[in-house]
Amino acid sequence: MKLSLRLARGTLLILAGVSLTAEWVAPHHYAEQFREAINEPPSWRFPLGTDGLGRDRLSRLIYGARVSLLLAPLAAGLATSLAGLIGIASSLSGPWLERLLLVSTDLWMTLPWVFLLLTARALLPLDTEPFASVTITFLLLGLLGWPATARIVAARAQQISQATYLLQARACGERRHQLWFRHVWPNLRPVLLAQFWVLVPAFILAEANLSFLGLGVSEPLPSWGSLLRDLENPGALWTQPWIAAPAVVVVIVIACLHGVLPETGGRQ
Amino acid sequence: MQANVAELLAVDLTVEYPSGQRVLNGARFTMSSGEILGLVGESGTGKSTLALAILQLLPPGTRLDGSVRFRGKELVGLSERDLRQIRGKQISLILQSPMTALNPALRIGEQLWQAWIAHGPRDREAFQMRLERLMGALRLPTDRGFLQRYPRELSVGMAQRVLIALATLHQPRLLIADEPTSALDLLTQAETLELLAELNRESGIGILFISHDLNCVAQVCDRVAVLHGGEIVECGPVRDVFERPAHPYVKRLVQMLGARTPVRNRHPSPAT
Numbered sequence: 001m002k003l004s005l006r007l008a009r010g011t012l013l014i015l016a017g018v019s020l021t022a023e024w025v026a027p028h029h030y031a032e033q034f035r036e037a038i039n040e041p042p043s044w045r046f047p048l049g050t051d052g053l054g055r056d057r058l059s060r061l062i063y064g065a066r067v068s069l070l071l072a073p074l075a076a077g078l079a080t081s082l083a084g085l086i087g088i089a090s091s092l093s094g095p096w097l098e099r100l101l102l103v104s105t106d107l108w109m110t111l112p113w114v115f116l117l118l119t120a121r122a123l124l125p126l127d128t129e130p131f132a133s134v135t136i137t138f139l140l141l142g143l144l145g146w147p148a149t150a151r152i153v154a155a156r157a158q159q160i161s162q163a164t165y166l167l168q169a170r171a172c173g174e175r176r177h178q179l180w181f182r183h184v185w186p187n188l189r190p191v192l193l194a195q196f197w198v199l200v201p202a203f204i205l206a207e208a209n210l211s212f213l214g215l216g217v218s219e220p221l222p223s224w225g226s227l228l229r230d231l232e233n234p235g236a237l238w239t240q241p242w243i244a245a246p247a248v249v250v251v252i253v254i255a256c257l258h259g260v261l262p263e264t265g266g267r268q
Numbered sequence: 269m270q271a272n273v274a275e276l277l278a279v280d281l282t283v284e285y286p287s288g289q290r291v292l293n294g295a296r297f298t299m300s301s302g303e304i305l306g307l308v309g310e311s312g313t314g315k316s317t318l319a320l321a322i323l324q325l326l327p328p329g330t331r332l333d334g335s336v337r338f339r340g341k342e343l344v345g346l347s348e349r350d351l352r353q354i355r356g357k358q359i360s361l362i363l364q365s366p367m368t369a370l371n372p373a374l375r376i377g378e379q380l381w382q383a384w385i386a387h388g389p390r391d392r393e394a395f396q397m398r399l400e401r402l403m404g405a406l407r408l409p410t411d412r413g414f415l416q417r418y419p420r421e422l423s424v425g426m427a428q429r430v431l432i433a434l435a436t437l438h439q440p441r442l443l444i445a446d447e448p449t450s451a452l453d454l455l456t457q458a459e460t461l462e463l464l465a466e467l468n469r470e471s472g473i474g475i476l477f478i479s480h481d482l483n484c485v486a487q488v489c490d491r492v493a494v495l496h497g498g499e500i501v502e503c504g505p506v507r508d509v510f511e512r513p514a515h516p517y518v519k520r521l522v523q524m525l526g527a528r529t530p531v532r533n534r535h536p537s538p539a540t
Contacts, residue, residue: 164368171323171363172383172434173356182382186373 008259015253019065026059031220041240048242051230055220061246064222068204069253071138076199078142080149084192087153091161102154109147117144117206121215130221137216141203149195156191160184194261201257208250224250274300276442276474278337281321282498283314286329291317293498294334301441302472304465306485306506308521309495315478316364318495319446322476323361324351339441357387360435362445366427370419376430377415383434402433405470406463425456429463436467443467444476449484461488482525486510494518 018025027047028034034046034054042049048057090101120140124133160166161184169183204224210216211225219226227246231237237244277299283292291314299305309315320326322336324343336343338359343351355361363369371379384395403410406429419427428448435443445464449457465488468475479485485492486506493503494515501515513519 164363164365165371167320167325168361168363168369168431168434169371169382170325171355171361172386172437173352173354174382174386175352178382178386182374182378183371187371 004259008256011252011256012260015065015249016069018062019069022059022062022066026056026062028056028059030060030063030222031055032059039240042242048245049240057227057243057245060222060227061224061249064224064227064246065249065253067134067217067221067223068207068250071134072141072200072203072207073196075138075142075145075203076196078139079145079199079203080192080196082142083146083149083153083195084188086146086150088157088188090150090154091157102151105147105150105154108144109151111144113144114206114209117141117210118213118215121210128218130218133216133218134221134223137207137210138203141206145199145203145206149192149199152195153188153191156188157184160187163187197257197261201254204250204254204257275337276301276303276339277322277476278335279318279322281318281332281334281336283317283321283326283333284331291498292321295495295498295500297493297500297503299442299474299476302468302474303490304468304475304477304488306489306492307476307478307495308480308482308485308492311480313495314498315480315495316446319361319444319476319478322444323355323359325355325361353387356383356435356440357438358440359442359444360438360440362431362435362443362448364447365451366424366431367419367451369431370427372419374418375415376417376419376422377412380415380430380434380437383437387438398437399433402436405466406433408433423456424451425453425459428452428456428460432460432463432467436471436473439471440473442474442476444478446478447480448477449479449481457484464488482510482521486525494521 022030027045032055034050034056036054037046037050038054039052040046040050040054046056046058048061051057051060086101086105090098090105093101117140121137124136128136166179166183169179174182207216207223208225208228211223212228214226214229216225217223224246228250230243231247275298279298280294280296281292282290282294284290295314295318297305297307307315307318317326321332322338322343324332324336324346326332332344334344338354343354346354370376374382380399381395384398388394400410408414408426408429419430422430428451432448443464448464449460452460461484464475464477467473468488475488477485477489489506491504492506492509493500494509494517495501496515496517502509502513502518509518510522510525513522
C-alpha cells in the first residue's frame with residue numbers, strides 16, 4: 001500500500017473516531033458558554049480559543065465533524081442508491097421508458113440545485129430543531145445529488161448488457177436472476193462504490209457552503225460550514241489566525257477522501 | 269427433407285438486421301450426430317450471426333425466418349423458457365474471444381458453478397466430480413487456487429479451455445465453436461483443435477466449427493460448409509470440397525489454401 005494512501009486512511013479513521021467519541025474526547029460541550037471568556041485566544045483550557053459566545057472552538061470543531069463525517073456518507077448512500085435504481089431501471093426498460101428516464105435525469109441535472117437547496121431550506125421556519133435541520137439538509141442533498149451518477153450507472157449498465165460474457169452466460173442457459181446478480185451486478189458495483197466516494201466530499205462541501213450561508217445546520221449544533229462563518233471577516237484572520245482551523249480540517253478531510261478514492265474505485 | 273434418425277441439426281435461415289441488411293439468405297445445411305462440421309467464410313459473412321441464430325440469441329429487432337431443427341425439434345418460435353432449457357444443456361456455444369467471453373468480475377470456479385446450477389441441482393459434490401473429470405480431460409488444474417482465479421489471471425489458451433469446460437459441463441449434443449482458434453497463437457491453436465477432436469471422439473459430441481482458417485478446418489472437420497453471400501454455396505466432405513470445388517468462390521479459397529500449404533509443411537508447427 002502506498003504511504004499517501006495509508007496516511008489518508010489513518011487520518012480519516014482518527015478523525016472519524018474522534019468525532020464519534022466527541023462526548024469523551026471534547027474538552028467541553030459544544031453549546032456550553034463561558035461568559036467570562038469571550039473571543040479568547042488559544043490557551044490550555046481552550047486549545048483553539050473561544051468564539052464570540054464564549055464557546056470552546058475545539059469542542060465545536062469535534063462535534064461539527066460528527067455532523068459532516070456521518071451525515072455526508074448517509075446522504076451519499078441515498079443519492080447513490082437512487083442513482084443506481086434509476087440507472088438500472090433505464091437500462092432494463094424498453095426504449096420509451098429509457099428515454100423518459102434519461103430525459104428526466106437530464107432535466108433534474110439542469111436544475112440550479114444550489115439555488116433550489118437554498119429555496120427549500122429557506123422555506124423551513126428559522127426555529128427548526130437543530131437535529132431536524134441536519135436531517136433535512138442532508139436529505140435534500142441526497143435527493144438532489146443523484147442525476148450525474150444515474151447517468152454514469154445507466155451508461156455502464158448499457159455497456160454490460162452488451163458484453164460478450166453476458167451473451168456467453170445466456171448461451172450457457174443461465175437464469176435471469178443469475179445473469180442479473182452474478183454477471184451484471186458484480187460489474188456494476190465498483191462504479192457505484194466509486195460514485196459514492198466522489199459524492200461524500202462533495203456533500204461535505206455542499207453542507208459547509210449551505211451552513212456558511214446560514215441555511216444548513218442550525219445553531220447551536222455546530223457543523224463545519226457554520227464554523228467557517230467565523231471567517232467571514234478576513235481581518236480577523238490576521239489577529240486571530242486560529243479561527244482558520246475548521247477550514248484547514250475541511251481541506252485535510254476532502255484531500256484524504258480523494259486520496260482513498262482511486263483504491264476503492266479502481267478495484268475490479 | 270426426410271427426418272433422419274442420425275440428423276442432429278437442420279438449418280435453413282434467413283436473417284435480417286434492424287438496419288435492413290440481410291445477413292443470411294436461406295443458408296441451409298444439416299449436421300448428423302457426432303460429426304464435426306466446419307463452417308467457413310470471410311469475416312462479416314454472417315458466420316457468428318448463424319451461430320447465434322441457432323440458439324435464438326440474436327439481438328432484439330433482428331428478423332429471423334426459416335427453421336432450426338435440432339434432433340427433430342423446431343427451435344424457431346420456442347419460448348424463452350424452453351430455449352433456456354436447451355442452451356448449455358443440449359446445445360452449447362463458445363464465443364469468439366475467450367478473454368471477453370469470461371466475466372472479468374467473477375472467479376473461474378464461480379463462473380463454472382453458475383453454469384452448473386443453470387441446469388443441474390445445487391450439488392457441490394456432483395459439481396466437483398464432474399469438474400474433476402472435465403478439467404482433467406481439458407488438462408486444466410482443479411485445485412482451489414486455480415478455481416479462485418479471475419479470468420485476467422489466465423493465459424488466453426487457459427481461458428479458452430475454461431470456456432470449453434463451461435460449454436461442455438452438461439455434456440451437450442452439439443457444441444458450436446465460433447472461431448475458437450482465431451485469438452490463439454499457433455501452439456495453443458493446435459492444442460485446442462486436438463482437444464475438440466478428442467471431445468468429439470470420446471463423447472460423440474457434434475461440433476459446428478466456425479472458422480475462417482481453412483487449415484484448421486482441414487485438420488479437424490469431417491465435412492465443411494462454405495458460407496458466401498448469405499448462402500451455403502458448397503457443403504460436403506472436406507476432401508471433396510477441397511479437391512474438387514464446384515463454386516468459383518470456393519475454388520478461389522482452395523487455391524489460396526494450396527498456395528499456403530507448402531509453407532506450412534516446410535515449417536511445421538511445434539505441436540505437430
